Amino acid sequence: xxxxxxxxxxxxNGAQQMILDKADVVVVGGGTVGISxxxxxxxxxHDVVVAxxxxxxxxxxxxNMGFLHMHNRAAGFQLELARAGRALYDEFSELLGPSxxxxxxxxxxxFYTDEQRQVFKEFVxxxxxxxxxxxxxxxxxxxxxxxxxSPDVIGATFSPEDGxxxxxxxxxxxxxxxxxxxxxxxxxxxxLGLLKSRDAVKGVRTLYGxxxxxxxVWCGGVWSTMLKAEGLDVPIRTERLGAxxxxxxxxxxxxxxxxxxxxxxxxxxxxxxxxxxxxFTSPNEDSGHGIEHLEVVSxxxxxxxxxxxxMDYPDQLDDRMPLGGLKMAIDAxxxxxxxxxxxxxxxxxxxxxxxxxxxxxxxxxxxxxxGLVLATGHVFGNLAGPITGKLVSELISGDELxxxxxxxxxxxxxxxxxDDVIRW
Numbered sequence: 001x002x003x004x005x006x007x008x009x010x011x012x013n014g015a016q017q018m019i020l021d022k023a024d025v026v027v028v029g030g031g032t033v034g035i036s037x038x039x040x041x042x043x044x045x046h047d048v049v050v051a052x053x054x055x056x057x058x059x060x061x062x063x064n065m066g067f068l069h070m071h072n073r074a075a076g077f078q079l080e081l082a083r084a085g086r087a088l089y090d091e092f093s094e095l096l097g098p099s100x101x102x103x104x105x106x107x108x109x110x111f112y113t114d115e116q117r118q119v120f121k122e123f124v125x126x127x128x129x130x131x132x133x134x135x136x137x138x139x140x141x142x143x144x145x146x147x148x149x150s151p152d153v154i155g156a157t158f159s160p161e162d163g164x165x166x167x168x169x170x171x172x173x174x175x176x177x178x179x180x181x182x183x184x185x186x187x188x189x190x191x192l193g194l195l196k197s198r199d200a201v202k203g204v205r206t207l208y209g210x211x212x213x214x215x216x217v218w219c220g221g222v223w224s225t226m227l228k229a230e231g232l233d234v235p236i237r238t239e240r241l242g243a244x245x246x247x248x249x250x251x252x253x254x255x256x257x258x259x260x261x262x263x264x265x266x267x268x269x270x271x272x273x274x275x276x277x278x279x280f281t282s283p284n285e286d287s288g289h290g291i292e293h294l295e296v297v298s299x300x301x302x303x304x305x306x307x308x309x310x311m312d313y314p315d316q317l318d319d320r321m322p323l324g325g326l327k328m329a330i331d332a333x334x335x336x337x338x339x340x341x342x343x344x345x346x347x348x349x350x351x352x353x354x355x356x357x358x359x360x361x362x363x364x365x366x367x368x369x370x371g372l373v374l375a376t377g378h379v380f381g382n383l384a385g386p387i388t389g390k391l392v393s394e395l396i397s398g399d400e401l402x403x404x405x406x407x408x409x410x411x412x413x414x415x416x417x418x419d420d421v422i423r424w
Contacts, residue, residue: 020209021184023049025396028191028204029219030054031061032167032381033361035175035185036389037217042181044397049213050183051206053190053223057171060221060381063319063351065243065298065308066167067256068382069107071159072266072424075130077407078360082380084403085387089165092386096177100170101301107162107256108137108146109263110153116260118274120157123263126272133161148251148297150336164256164298167382186211191220194230194372201371217373217392222317222352224376232369234362235415236354236377237422241294242310242321243351244329247344248303259295259332261285265311267423284331286324293328304346307333313421314352321350355379358414359424363388363405365395374410379424 025041027034030052038048052058068089073082093102111120120136127134135158142156143149149156175185186206195203195210203212218224224234263269264280285293294309310325326348334341354377356362361384362377375392378384387403394401 018209020189020206020211021049021186022203022212023047023184024213025049025215025217026051026204026211026213027217027219029221029223030056030171030175030185030187031059031219031221032057032171032385033221033375033378033388034217034219035171035178036386037219037375037392038183038185038389039174039178039181040390040393041396042178042183044393044399046393046396048178048183049211050185051189051191051204051211052185052187055187056175056185057168059319060351060353061171061385062168063243063349064167064241064382065296065306066101066165066170066382067107067296068163068165069256069380070161070383071107071127071132071134071157073380073383074268074359079130079132081360081387081403082383085383085385086161086163088386088390089163092170092174096170096173099173101166102163102170103254104163105254106158106160107258108142108156108158109258109260110142110146110149110156111260112152112154113279114154115274115276115279117155119263119269119272119279120155122272122274123269124157126268132159134159146253146255146257148253148337149257162256165382166300194369196369199370201369215371215373215396217375217396219375221376221378222354224354224374230369232366232374234374234376234410236356236362238314238317239353239355239379239422240312240314240319240350241308241353242325242329243306243308243349244326245300245346245348246305246307246340247346249299249305249340249343250303253297253299255298257297259297259336261292261332262294262296264292265294265424270423282332284328284335286328289324291322291325291328293332295329295332297333305340305343317352319350319352321348353379353381355422356415357417357422358412359422360414361388361408362410362415363391363408364410366410
């Protein structure tokens with residue numbers, strides 16, 4: 001399969017740039033959202049070109065731990081959107097086979113103190129009342145479900161609805177299927193801006209030529225901020241999450257293990273009666289420099305330990321893991337699992353997440369730029385990304401929408417309320 005772009009003659013005729021390709025729809029961005037959008041559009045018979053600045057799954061889609069976390073999605077439309085996205089993976093598993101390490105064994109959040117236990121009890125009660133499958137496990141039950149846990153753990157929550165994928169494998173596998181359906185994926189082809197005619201969007205300018213199209217779907221994640229040059233201010237903030245791939249371990253682990261520090265990132269935990277910041281803050285964290293730790297451990301299909309996640313808000317689009325974040329994650333791992341002191345580090349990744357004030361994506365036709373559809377702001381992109389692609393395909397095709405998208409509008413009031421630290 002040929003991924004690299006077919007570069008045309010780069011000479012220009014006056015101000016007219018050469019035509020690189022043409023399509024019904026051009027999708028900007030080759031991550032989960034962009035490839036899902038291209039797949040669903042092609043499945044409906046549209047001629048689609050994807051313009052990706054680097055390679056498929058290069059950005060946040062290739063730099064995350066693949067969680068399909070249902071238990072921490074807020075009640076209401078966010079949970080409805082996540083469930084619709086989660087359901088698509090059963091279909092993708094049938095279509096793509098065992099190509100992306102899809103597992104549905106659930107996730108646990110362990111804890112160490114009675115104060116934490118009370119918060120988690122309130123959380124489980126709340127989630128059950130909202131129709132989310134949750135259990136509160138004692139220490140014996142927790143270690144039976146995850147023998148790898150430290151003896152200091154006194155309990156855990158368990159959500160059987162949660163799952164995990166290897167996101168880059170999923171995106172690349174879906175990209176291959178999209179190509180079989182006629183999609184042309186042009187890697188190493190950065191979008192420079194929009195083609196316009198009489199204030200309507202008519203395609204995309206790229207480094208190697210123009211791609212005229214009837215519609216443009218912008219799935220550029222944090223790089224959606226470049227649309228400011230087109231007069232469109234996209235209200236997202238750059239959030240950086242890190243992950244570290246370690247060597248292989250023998251201990252059994254078939255579930256995602258979240259540590260208690262992760263809960264402070266979620267608004268509905270913070271609103272519980274017993275919640276206090278000091279219960280979920282560690283001396284390992286570097287809050288003075290804006291770095292927090294959303295501790296998590298999982299195991300890949302090959303047996304590698306996968307840990308995370310240092311989190312901060314860089315001023316620039318910098319996808320390098322800060323040393324403070326790397327040290328914090330490793331210190332926390334060795335504090336819980338000192339037997340891993342000699343375990344090798346195989347790689348580190350950081351993904352730049354386009355955070356929105358209400359932790360919901362933006363999916364909207366842009367009135368000020370007719371012909372442009374915005375699909376960005378995916379904080380939980382593994383779940384919301386594929387269903388966004390399906391909704392975009394229905395919107396462009398004029399079909400009935402699987403879900404209403406009013407709550408994803410670009411002009412919704414909730415997007416104006418971003419704080420220095422965005423809690424999901």
